[in-house]
Structure formats: structure tokens, C-alpha cells
Amino acid sequence: MTPLKIYRVGGAVRDRLLGLAAGDQDWVVVGSTPEAMLARGFVAVGQDFPVFLHPHSHEEYALARTERKSGLGYRGFVCHASPEVTLEDDLARRDLTVNAMAEDDQGRLIDPWGGERDLHERLLRHVGPAFAEDPVRILRLARFAARFSDFRIAPETMQLCRQMVDAGEVDALVPERVWQELSRGLMTAKPSRMFEVLRDCGALKRLLPEVDQLFGVAQRADYHPEIDTGVHVLMVLDMAAQLGASLGVRLACLCHDLGKGTTPADVLPRHTGHEGRSAALLQPLLKGLRVPTELIQLADLVAREHGNIHRSTELSPEAIVRLLGRCDAWRRPERFAETLLACECDARGRGGDFSRHDYPQRRTLGQALALLQSLDQAAIVAEARARGAEGPAIARALDQARAAALSQAAAQHPPKV
Template identity: 60%
Template sequence: MKTYIVGGAVRDRLLGLPVVDRDYVVVGATPEQMVALGYQPVGKDFPVFLHPESHAEYALARTERKSGKGYKGFTVHAAPDVTLEQDLSRRDLTINAMAEDGDGNLIDPYGGQRDLAAKLFRHVSAAFAEDPVRILRLARFAARFTDFRVAEETRALMQQMVAAGEVDVLVPERVWQEIARGLMEAQPSRMFQALRDCGALARLFPEIDCLFGVPQPPAHHPEIDTGIHVMLVVDWAAAQGYSLPVRFAALTHDLGKGVTPPELWPKHHGHEAKSVERVRELCERVRVPADCRDLAVAVARDHGNVHRAQELRAATVIELLERVDAFRRPQRFTEFLQACECDFRGRPGYETRAYPAPAYLMQAFAVARAVDAGEVARATAPDKVREAVFRARAAAVEAWKLTL
């Protein structure tokens, strides 16, 4: 019985990155032996155990055989005679198929260290094609390791997988899990580029894929291409360290431009309402969590109003604040403004340009929130309270605007 550290921990140590999680593979043991040593079994699909003291995960060395469609269609074989090299051969990329023994010696049967030096994502074997989740994982790694590139033979294999319909059977929850993790990496646009290069983006997120090649007015969008703009926006959100809901809203704020008839290009009048509809459809299909969905809908609907905030009447400002639920959820209002600023900044030359709208709306919100709604309610008939509070807030904002 021998134990090895495998996968990402080995990769990150070689890259000089902090090692957060350590995965272990045990060779030459049976489940019964692991239990006898005090390990707690937790694996459903294959034998995984928790260490009795550290609670780290230890998996028995195993091989897999494709037995059906999708990422769950596998028959797993775990036995004492499975070697470390056999276990590593079923992993996705060579840079994730390395191991270390107890003395710190590197075991690298598939050239992972070489590909790390070359900054290359390369599949270990043809078994890569058996699990469509690996396309998403590679794309996520592209967003994390921003100076790596995909090996040509690996890209070709991914294209074959897409053509064979493998990504079409991915369950929505798993798609969202990988995309959400990729959005939280350093440069999310690289994830979507990797998916687009192999054709998977069109199958998984056609609403995003169709934005590429759609022009916008150059006066407001020097980058012109809507797809490029959205990638700049989501990368700006990542560079600011913003939350997942903000990054998702940045990604989806302009989906309506993908359905503008070409004869109307480069203008996209009314794209906000279309964007809301497309955001809702995407979120339903991929099972996007409510916090991400709700912020994305708000940003898709009202980012244009934020950009022209100083032109809005006081009553319109209050309507905007109510639509985004600012009075009950001020933190989400902050995230809403962050996502709108990402839209503004995601254009060449706009990175340092003055953008007073968020501060202006935040001040207007403070003025409106300072209105004593309880006092207004006590002086108003019950069926008129909502309207009276609205008028009082609008009047306060109007008075504040006169002081500017």
C-alpha cells in the first residue's frame, strides 16, 4: 500500500503557486483495508475515503471504461492491482497527471512537467473524449492560467467531441458549476474563447456565441464587435475582484443585441427588453442561482438608464431604485452599479474616463432613503401610503438636484 499526492497540488507546487487542496491516491489497497485503518468511506461512484484525522480525501487507484453518454457514463474499476500510471492515464490534462511520493519524488509518466514549461494544455490520452466535462474544465483552466495555450491536437479532439454531441448531454447543474468557477478566475474571457474555438459555446450558450460579429455604433463602442465588448466587460469585472453575480451580469447585459435584425445594425434600439428575455431563458436552461439571475435581469434592463442617470427626472430615479429593490437590498444595488460601470469600462479608451453615474445614483439613493417613510405613513390614508412615500422620496431627490 503506497500513497501519492496527485493532480492540482503537484501542478501548483511546480508552478510556484500556493497549494490549497491536496488529493491523494492509494495504490495496492482494498476498501476493507482502508476501513480497517480508520478511513471513512464517502465515495458513491468509486472508492473515496476521508483520513481519520486530517479528513483529506484519499481515492483508491482506479481505471474507467466508457459505458454510456455524458460524464456519468462510466464503469469504474478499483483494485489493488491498478497501478499509479494506470490511474494517472485516465486524467484530463498532462499537467494534472503527475504525482509525488512520500519522499517528494515526482512521477510524471505523461510529460506534464514538459507541458508546464511549454505552457500547454494537452490531453493525456484519447480517454479525454469520453467525458465532456473535460471541455469545460480545460476552458476554466484557460481563464486561470492566462499564458497557457491549447495544444492543436487537443483542440481538434474537443471539436470532434462537440460534433459527436457529447456536450449536448451535459446536465445544466454541472455546466453552471464549471462556468461559475471560470467566471471567478483571473481572465474569464479566455474560458469563453476556448469554448468558442471548439464549437462548444454555440451549443451551451448560443445567446453569447451569437454576439460575436454583431456590430455596435463606433462612436460609443470603439471595439465595435458586441462579443468582444462583452468579453472586455467581464474581464474588467474580474480585474476588480467583483462577486460572481456581478461577473455574470457583466457577461449577460447585452444579450438582446444578438437578436437585432442585421438590417438595423449597428443600432440596437430596445435591446434592453430583449436582453431581459434572453437572460431569463439562459438562466432557466442552465439553472442559474437566483442571486445571479436577479442581478443579471436588473442590469440587462437598466444599464442604459444608469449611463444617463444625471438626465433622469427625480421620479424616474426613484422608479429605478424601486425596480432594483435598492431600499430593501442596498448591497445588491451596490453590485448593480458595479456591473453597470463594468459595461462602461469595457471599451477601449474608457478605462480611465470619468464616469460619475454610480456616485450620483448612490447619493440620490442616500437622499431618498433618508426620507422617514414611517412618518409619511402615519400622516397618510393606508391605501395611499405607497404613493405618498414615493412622492416624498422624489421630492427629496428633486430638492437635492437643485443644490448640485
């Protein structure tokens, strides 16, 4: 058989030049056909264009292809793969110059669009006008801006994104694709940058109008020196990244204050009751994006209870027991721990010196839950039943025993002044 012309392409080349750890390897095969790939033992997996799994490494190998726009959205393409498609043709269809480089089997760089130069200049720049044909590229640009936060975006690339938004391209994106890119952007070291880029080009208003509406909404300066609610949410996101939070916590941070965008102007900068409004807004938003149910549940819990958790150091033992019950902390202690982390991010993701503040609520509520989980609940239930208690009365007896345990612990270890 004639040797295949195989090139390493895309992110693996970019990251090697940046000195970053290698991730997934992407390969392009030039001058071959699907039949020839199958004859060599490759396994076909692509539906929209020819992609194959290597018989041994199981890495993806795609035939060099071109794309032609055929409709709105990222699915509106006709792909063409044939032996006549060159490597340069394939690289020309890619989004950013830093992602449009390749290496041959000798490690030689093929860089027809100046990606290496743009890496040195810390610049995110589109390859060519074909960028405008795929609205997913706006999301990818924003995600790369968050991942490589010291890179700037070329003005002409941002202008092209604005034109795409004005043309209605982002309105054709399917929810699953939006969530896929948002979730990856949330997990970067500076997720705020993704939302700044989306807002700058107008895409945030189309994709996440509830988030976009937060910008320009005032908060009390004594609690929020940054004042602007949208700015606060981005600061909370970056605090979540700084603390190594999970995707669920970061999503909860993004959505925890959505209700502030609906506060009547005549009561600003106060936001009484925004917790319930936030929960009501995030449910249709996240369900519409096809976000996993467990992540929606965590975001809902943080939205509803973050104010109460912030005030928990002032609550009575009985109120703390009720709070833990509303959070279903007895059955879902891991989710409660994530809820507390999201609340710490909220408390510290503010202007002034709030980022350096301690957040004792996370520690004390965690300790309270641990204490109450150590109670002999079976004995408490048995004693209540011996007194003739049934149903709700047994639940009340459990809560009374939990509150008594918290009161006793507080008396033995009073808070330090």
C-alpha cells in the same frame, strides 16, 4: 498493518511546481481495498468510485482506478478500482498532462506524461485519447486556459475538442455540471479566455447559443469602438474580474446584452429595446443551467436597467426615484450596489480609452439611495395618513418626498462643470 502507498496528485502538485499557494490536496492510494481503508478509520464518501475521508485531516483519498467509456456524456463510465491498478494507470485517465503528476511521501515527482515540461513550456495538452471520452474535459480545459491565461493550448488538444463537439458529446452534459465549470471559469483572472476557447472548438454554440450569437453583431462605433457585441461582452467580463466583482456580477455581465443577438439586421448597429429582449433570453438560459435564483434575479435586473442606469445623470429626481423603486433598492441595497458595479463594468468594458473613464453613475446613484434611506419614512407615512391618504396614495406621498429630497440636495450641491 501494511503501510499504505499514498501519493499527492493533480492540482496540488501542479501548483507547487508553479510556486502557487496550495489549495485542496488530492491523494491516491495504490494497492489497497475499500475494506482495508475502512479498517484504518477512513470514511467512505464516493458513490461512483471508492473515495474516502481521512479520519483526522478529512481530506479525500481515492483508490487508484481506471475508467472505461460506456455511453455518452460524463456519466457514461465504468470505473475499476483494485489493488492491481498502478499509479501510472490512474494518472493515465486524467485530463491534462499538467494535472497528471504525483508526488510520493518523500516529495519525489512522478511524471509519466511530461507535465513538468509542459508547465515550463506554458502548454495545456491532453494526456491521451481517453480525453475524448469525457465532455466535461472541454469545460475544464477552457477553465484552465482562463486561470492560466499565459498558457497556450496544444493544437492537437483543440482539434480533439472540436471532434468531441462534432460527435455530440457536449450535448450529453447535465446542466448542473456545466454550471459548475462555468461558474469557476467566471471567477478566474481572465474569464474571457474560457469563452474564447469554448467558441473556438464549437462548444459555446451548443452550450450557450445566446452568447455565441453575439459574435459578429455590430454596435455603434461611437459607443463601442470594438464594434462586435461578442467582443464587448468578453471585455466587460474581464473588467469585472479586474474590479474584483462577485460571481453574480460576472454572470450579469455575461448576459446583459443577449438581446443584441436578436436585433433585426436592417436596424443595426442600433439596438433599441435590447434590454427587455436580453432579460427574456437569460431567464430560460440560466434556469436551464440550474443557476441559483438570486443570481438569475441580479442578471435580470442588470439586463433590464443597465441602459437607464447609464442615462441616470440626465434623469429628473422623479425618474431616479422610479428607477430605484424598479430596482427594489430600498429593500435590496446590496443587490443594487452589485447592479451598479455590473453597469460600471459594462461602461468601461469597451474599446478605445473607455476602460479609463470614470463612471459617476455608480457613485451618484449610491449617494442618492443613501440619502433617501435616511429619510424618516414613518413620519412621511403618518403625515399622509393624517391627510386621509391610503394605499397607493401613501406610496405616491413617499415618492414625492424622496424626489423633493433629491431636488433639495441637487440645489445645495450642484454638479461641478
